[in-house]
Amino acid sequence: MPIYLDNSATTRPCERAIEAMTACMREGFYNPSALYAPALAAEKMLRRGRELILSSLHAPSPFRVIYTGGGTEADNLAILGVLSGVHGGGRILYGAGEHPAVKEACQSAPGFEAVEMPYDREGRIDLSALENLMIPETKMICCMQVNNETGAIQPLSEISRLHARLCPQAHFHVDGVQGYLRVPFDMKALEADSYALSGHKIHGPKGVGALVIRNTVRLHPRMVGGGQENNLRSGTENTPGIAGLIAAIEDFPKANQLQELKMHLWQCLRELIPGASVNGPAPDSEYAAPHILNVSLPPVRSETMLHALEGEGIYIGMGSACAAHKQKVSAVLTAMHAPRHLAESALRFSLCPQNTMEEMERTADCCKRNHAILSKFQRR
């Protein structure tokens, strides 16, 4: 049985999600916009999902849920959909280590000045720089809840406070794709205006996600057509996907061992491999997400160790899977000013509640064995 530790890239769909989707395709396949009773059942399922998502985020009634084709679409809809209603340009702020779905969307908004919020050495947004960056002309602030590569939980409440003080008009968007359900989130307390989530990162299916957005925000659709989702996202709703998403949310264990698993993996690695070091906040810190551990094992290059582990049936990641084929060194680690030798040997272990302590031990052991062999044979 392979050991899968690349849950930030995608997760194995849970049985409940698979069952819900199958049932939806077999029996509940009706178009929610149709007029007969079974269609109403489909419509009710969508409604139930919206309520479930809102309550999972502590988002009371002034928020709405728009189902999308995934996290990227949700981010794009929030950023470009809001900005296309903003006239006269202005500034967009986004974290230096944002996912390309956010970064590229911000940079592509016509007529706006997209500015990075720098990271500190732990991979969190450097608050000291924000005072100067948040000018009154700021129209949007985008920040991820949890960094996808390092697991660093971003200082959202501090950003929220600065936002309220320095540029209260700006739309505050949170990319929750890597944090949703694994790190608690309170939409109301944070006064966030929108939040993006994705199904396949929480053991649901691919191709489905949602944007949670304040009702009062003027949003322009990115997809026009039949006027589904309150005219904000046309296209027949992906009911099997949404059924899977709902099941995955319900199935995700609130009490889980993620933090213990991660700490165990880190302790084993640290014991077995003397040069091991963490990229991001210390694993036991309150700013470290419980499911992501980013570790450098110099001098072995990330890709080499990844394939060596692959050879033994252990699958891990290096950085954002979306960028793995494009660049040699991670943009997130570069933004954190990680030394080159650490950036080039960074490995991302991302866990799920189904992983076991024994898997952590086997993984650490496998890293140690391969590290001993491979560290002798590196480019000099």
Next chain:
Amino acid sequence: MKGKKIMRKLLMVRYGEIYLKGLNRPYFLKALVNRVKEAAKPFGGRVWLHDARVFVSDMNDAEACMERVRKVFGVHSVCPAIEMEKDNFQAICEQANEMMKDVNGTFKVEARRADKRYFMDSPTINRTLGEYVLERNEDHLKVDVHHPEHVLSVEIRDQAYLYCKVYLAVGGMPVGTGGKAALLLSGGIDSPVAGYMIAKRGVQLVSVHYHSFPYTSEFAKQKVLDLAKILSDYCCGMKVYVVPFTEIQMEIHEKCPEDYTTLIMRRYMMRIAERIAKKEGALALITGESVGQVASQTMEALNATNSVVSMPVFRPLIGFDKSDIMDYARKIGTYETSCLPYEDCCTVFTPKHPATKPKDEKIKEGEDKLDQEALIEKAVENAEIVIL
């Protein structure tokens, strides 16, 4: 006489260099027909040789079949043609008119009369047919016999053949007529082009690829197989040996002088390739080397890698600039795949300063520390064979 039908569409395939062959010509023609048959097979095409032309008929997708046949080495050009009875000249005129009625600009008729007993000679056909077409299309066609934009060709053989478009093909000689050679295929831009050039001379290829897992990934291997697949379209199939190379690289890295590691690695690649070539009945090796491109391709380094094998080593790109090779790769369709960013076996252990003027004694000193025979034998034995 072939075909009782009055008229049908087919592909007329013309060959080039084979014309120059003397008593051997039937041997080359047989190979060419077989290669065209293989190419047309997926389209259900029927293929035969007649009267110095290869014909393909009855294919279910004429356009795709033609594209495929244009990739067969030995084919000079392909024309989608209409075959009809030659005795009914009126019908030929009508067909010619049909083919030209939607064409604008200048044209001429070019008749070729292989059947010298035909009742009209070529100039008469040109005139009569030209006049017939011109009279009916005067508003959009003009005759220009010197520099026409369109040529309507008529060939009078056992049947009459009409066509107005000639698609040039790849040329060269049919694969299989020039023996067999082993190509060292890395995944870069150069080696697929080198393989193509030699295959074009009728040589059947077998590819050898060195795989350095875990330093290179399954994606890198797939990329090489994708490249081999592109080549296999031209080469009528391809056998790829994926040779596990990590152990050899590690041994070299550990025991040999750093500035000589690349060179010694290249020598091992040549030795293994020769071993596989012999096993496969191939008589030569092919590499994508070009003088001075990288440290292992200086004159001295080429001597050092060449000297470990006794077979001839073909380096068709030896005098090419990188930009020329890139253009060639684009033309044959391997460039994009070659540019995918996976690390290949040659770059994994690159030393900072590889020796550009290697000394024999130092190479020997390094290689003496390795159990050459055992390493090579193990690598060849464990090679994975992929047939494309």
